[in-house]
Amino acid sequence: SAVISQKPSRDICQRGTSLTIQCQVDSQVTMMFWYRQQPGQSLTLIATANQGSEATYESGFVIDKFPISRPNLTFSTLTVSNMSPEDSSIYLCSVGTTGDSNQPQHFGDGTRLSIL
Amino acid sequence: GENVEQHPSTLSVQEGDSAVIKCTYSDSASNYFPWYKQELGKGPQLIIDIRSNVGEKKDQRIAVTLNKTAKHFSLHITETQPEDSAVYFCAASIRDMRFGAGTRLTVKP
Numbered sequence: 001s002a003v004i005s006q007k008p009s010r011d012i013c014q015r016g017t018s019l020t021i022q023c024q025v026d027s028q029v030t031m032m033f034w035y036r037q038q039p040g041q042s043l044t045l046i047a048t049a050n051q052g053s054e055a056t057y058e059s060g061f062v063i064d065k066f067p068i069s070r071p072n073l074t075f076s077t078l079t080v081s082n083m084s085p086e087d088s089s090i091y092l093c094s095v096g097t098t099g100d101s102n103q104p105q106h107f108g109d110g111t112r113l114s115i116l
Numbered sequence: 117g118e119n120v121e122q123h124p125s126t127l128s129v130q131e132g133d134s135a136v137i138k139c140t141y142s143d144s145a146s147n148y149f150p151w152y153k154q155e156l157g158k159g160p161q162l163i164i165d166i167r168s169n170v171g172e173k174k175d176q177r178i179a180v181t182l183n184k185t186a187k188h189f190s191l192h193i194t195e196t197q198p199e200d201s202a203v204y205f206c207a208a209s210i211r212d213m214r215f216g217a218g219t220r221l222t223v224k225p
Contacts, residue, residue, distance in 0.1 A: 004159075033212075042205060043160070043215045058212075092159055102148035102167075102209045107159035 004108035012114045020079045021111045023093030028073035031096035049076040083115045118143040122216025137219045139206035140188040146208040154203045196223045
């Protein structure tokens with residue numbers, strides 16, 4: 001399966017600042033997704049990163065707070081904007097290798113974000 | 117939208133025993149059901165999956181069963197080992213994937 005690298009692996013940030021998380025895949029993939037996993041909780045889909053067009057956001061997540069880029073088939077970024085302590089979470093990138101949403105997704109190891 | 121419930125939230129077994137984790141889903145249109153294992157400090161790793169046209173799938177010590185009528189599916193781990201200790205997530209998918217709350221499995225040596 002695809003090898004997924006996320007950067008940074010962890011960070012501690014001040015409230016009111018923004019952080020951009022990078023997701024790099026070692027092969028071209030059709031689908032890329034961004035999830036949030038709050039401490040001790042399950043995974044919640046933030047958005048689907050679409051290559052060449054705007055991301056598709058899930059209910060409760062907006063582009064102004066979580067802008068996403070996907071310039072090509074191997075790379076995506078998620079920015080967490082104007083951070084508050086409630087944004088302290090693990091942010092995970094996942095990929096699917098076919099165009100079917102009902103397919104295995106493979107995850108990176110995540111970015112552990114703490115907001116002071 | 118789809119709602120996935122997972123039980124139990126924690127499970128402790130003795131090495132060599134079997135472990136069973138159960139999930140129910142709400143949308144009968146869901147047709148793909150993966151299971152993920154997440155170790156501390158790592159991302160979720162796909163361990164087994166099943167599609168709605170199959171009732172059971174097995175891979176060595178791991179098996180998954182699906183009951184479409186009852187809308188539930190289960191993960192079975194036999195001959196558990198300490199390295200099976202992790203958090204396990206089920207998921208159900210139609211258009212996108214919805215995850216259960218997770219089960220923390222501890223295998224005592």
